[in-house]
Amino acid sequence: MTRFFFRHFDRTAIGFVATLLLIAIVVPFFNLAVPESSVFHIPTYLVSLWGKYLAYALLALALDLVWGYCGILSLGHGAFFALGGYAMGMYLMRQIGARGVYADPVLPDFMVFLNWKELPVTWYFFDHFGYALLMIVLVPSAIAFIFGWFAFRSRVTGVYLSIITQSLTYALLLAFFRNDMGFGGNNGLTDFKDILGFPVQAANTRAALFALTALFLALGFLLARAIVASRFGQVLASIRDAESRTRFLGYRVEHYKVMVFVVSAAMAGIAGALYVPQVGIINPSEFSPSNSIEAVIWVAVGGRGTLIGAAIGAVLVNFAKTWLTGTFPELWLYGLGALFILVTLFLPKGIVGSLSARVQRIKGSGAA
């Protein structure tokens, strides 16, 4: 097991994981232990904001695993992210209990409002944290499995696959907007009170969630890294580079694709589950196709097929988004649009990909 995780572990990877672990300890420390008057104090809202970035980074990592290493450009990964988020949101809704506006001990407010008398089957057991955790992983994986099974078996590839993944998330968007689906309609799930008994709004909980997100990002990175370095990962890369040839060599291409698609969807689901308590709301707009495409550009900016790059790209682009929408709201869409164009035209390997290529060149010339 250890060998599986740490084989081919180079200095960059160690540095990345170490940084994440450091952040997981240092940021909560500066938030909680350093007094508010100090210059080094990190306010809680920033902790949540960066926690959100890290959740996005995990989503980007999941996307990079399928796009960067298997050539599957999914325009629907936001759907898996949102499904995980909804599973977490349902747990958090059940935790509200009688503290809701209508004070119903079992039914969430929106169900009382819709005049529902009993809990729909989909909401059973969501008051148990363990069950919610299971669903966070299981629901996105199951949908990814069914979808992938059909799509990859009939050899839907390239832009066709991209389009139908986009339709998938679009269909889910429409479905979750419906009130009678029982997931809160267009208002979604919000007004969370506490998670595992800790109040969601409290600084302690926020710091813990942040640390947890950083930790899961590190874990996700280790897992993805292990996958791509394994024999399995090498087959994935060969599928990406020459799918038909791989098939002719006797590999069951569709099995590999479904497998990696499911793992990636589960990772995206976990990212969504970490995202929701820090943001405090989940609604159907998370399913919107533009969100999923935006996630693709994070990966492209950081560098597809580099894993670290995907995470860095997600943080960078979202940081820029927060900054630009705050100071020049008009400019953000221009900026995002230009980013899509410029990165694909001039930086096809992304930031990390280009940097590591340069490093390789310097090393090569030094050796010669």
Add this chain to the structure above:
Amino acid sequence: MLRRLTLILGLMMGLIHFDAPPAHADDAAIILKRLATDNYGEIESGVTALAASGLSVSEAVLNALADSRLSYRPSDKEIFFKDASGKWIDAATNVVANEQPSGLKPVKMNNRVRRALDAALGSMTLLSPDPQKRMAAADAVFKSRDANTLSALDNVIAKESDAVVKQHFEEARAAVLILKSDASEADRVGAAEKLGQRGDQDALALLNSVTEANATANIVAAASLSAKGISRRLALLSAAQNAWYGLSLGSVLLLAAIGLAITFGVMGIINMAHGEMVMLGAYTTFVVQEIIRTKAPGLFDWSLPIAIPLAFCVSALVGLLIERIIIRYLYGRPLETLLATWGVSLILQQAVRSAFGANNREVGAPSYMSGVWDLNGFQITYGRLWIILFGLAVFVALLGVMKGTSLGLKMRAVIQNRRMAAAMGIRTPLVDALTFALGSGVAGIAGVALSQIDNVSPNLGQSYIIDSFLVVVFGGVGNLWGTLLGALSLGLANKFLEPIAGAVLGKIILLAVIILFIQRRPRGLFALKGRAVEQ
């Protein structure tokens, strides 16, 4: 209960007054005197009697009552009304009084009197010289089913020469008779048949209200037979209407998707900015209309014909620029092209938002686009008719370009085998550029049509892009017939699912079906067949 009471009351009064011989001039004073009272019941019966009397003065008196211009002198029960110029006229003699008669009291009304008055006025307009008014009066009777009007109806039916109006009269009569418990069985059976001929929702409701409780077995049988006929007709009509809506939606999808089908077919790339080309076309229409409004309002009906070539040029030019600046560097990398064009679409949306504002823009409809053509219950709005014809025209024109021009020949060659085409001397980069411009231009034309049925806003393109993709993917790449079939079948399926499953659920079902369909035929309905492993 109250309704039944009024009905019975009405019937009784109908019996009393309609069986009386037609009033003569001498009787005028007698009938009019009945209005000169404080008793609402008497006023009500007086109104009904007056309407049935056929007196020349009746209309003026009843209208005066409706406008509260009617008064009476309690001393001699003489009726006066004020005419438009404010002069008092003695109703019985039709003589203008020189001065305001003294001691007048207004004739008062309550709701029952008002109802009787409305019915009376309605039955009187049955005699109007204007056929449109007669028809409206007949329809009013059909709705009110006031038994008091029956004799008036019988009268006018005998006199009526206009066949259409006569039909309306007879239907109104049938509506009154069908539930009239004291009408003869033959009359009521005849009424049931008449209502069956009318064949709309109102007639169906009336026929369904005929039960054993209020009719004999023969009448019920006739009514249910007619009702069945109507139900069948209505079902057919609603199916036809759905098909029409589906066709209309399909032609919209065809317009939005056909440009995409060309660029996707020839270049193998997905142009995510295609929806924005549609949007640019719609905004071009808006600008053209604005200029026409300020400079030459008389040309407004020409705004669409003027906008079509302009929209084509605007979108084609933007498309050409996109191809030359961005896409040509990305050939062979379809996924990257997808991302770059998505970036273009974001920029175009934001640019339009900055230039025109985020709100919807009003694009007017020329006179020939508005109005409805009613084909015996089957309604065709001219706007939809034009869009369907326009969509088909664009399709035929593109088919002509593909089959009949040198560019089309080259495009088809590139679709079939790009490298072979290049080897034969076709300048594929030029074909690509022109194809992209053509596809974008067609999208612009689609925008002109969509501006007539949808909100013109920066998000216009976004709402069509996913549907257009599905059409292209469903129909198959590089085949215009596939796009036509794909668009029409998606439109029809959408509209037939809507009443069954609801708009949103219908759409979800459709998406699921298409996702499943692509599993069966990953290259669409009309896939190009070749021997290469990868296209």
